Amino acid sequence: MVQITPKDEELIALLKVDSREPVASLARKLGLSRTTVQDRLKRLEETGVIAAYSIRLSRELDQGGMRAFVTFSVEPRRQIEVGRQLARFPQLETLHTVSGKFDLIAQVKTGSSEAMDRLIDEIGQIPGITRIETSVILSTKLDRR
Template identity: 45%
Template sequence: MQIDETDAELMRLLAGNARLPVATLARRLGLARTTVQARIERLERDGAIAGYTLRRGAAARAAIRATVLVSIEPRAAAGVLTRLRALRGVEACHTTSGRFDMILEVAADSTAELDRTLDEIGDAQGVRGSESLIHLTTKIDRR
């Protein structure tokens, strides 16, 4: 799929506020409303736009966030992933190359809850080791 500059700008506007009316998007892009609607439908159909979501404000987010770097035993990924899916605090899991096999995004409402989640990650069969990085202050967030 080819994404031109207009598509990229449309997606940037939607990323900033997915609830913008098509008429407002059309006005900002200098295009007809029907053209913008057709572009949105094409971007959705072709998979460039996978969906729309809610971004939580600071008042509704977990108080503590961490990145957890995980090393696993060979051929243990499926079992580890099954265990991680069951942990409420694990928001995302990415495989990676290098010294660690997975990067987890973890959220908790308290240090005690984070500690429990980290213990459960470390106790999962197939986990060789982990390293936790507690997020202090967000300086850039383009999500």
């Protein structure tokens, strides 16, 4: 088990805001030396705490199209196969198992409402899916990813 210190948590929080922030700037904000921050980053990367760095597009660039949360009810013992079938759709940005009245929830993005309709129709043909419910995302009020 990897030990994460409060300073590690602060460092991770700063990286979530801007993963490209220079080490010197991170060190100043954390009150640590540059070398100490570099060592912490290396340890967090090597132990898998930091699995990858990524980008997030600006809202203006990523605004086109339509996003929705799509929930699925799945026949018992078919969830793994349904998950594999869903993974082949590039429009699915995330797919999660959840507790409650649904078994899976996905965030999907398409270019238009017509494309969303076609996608939902195609997904509905997957054997094992018994119910689909779609909630279109109107706007995002907070995104801390």
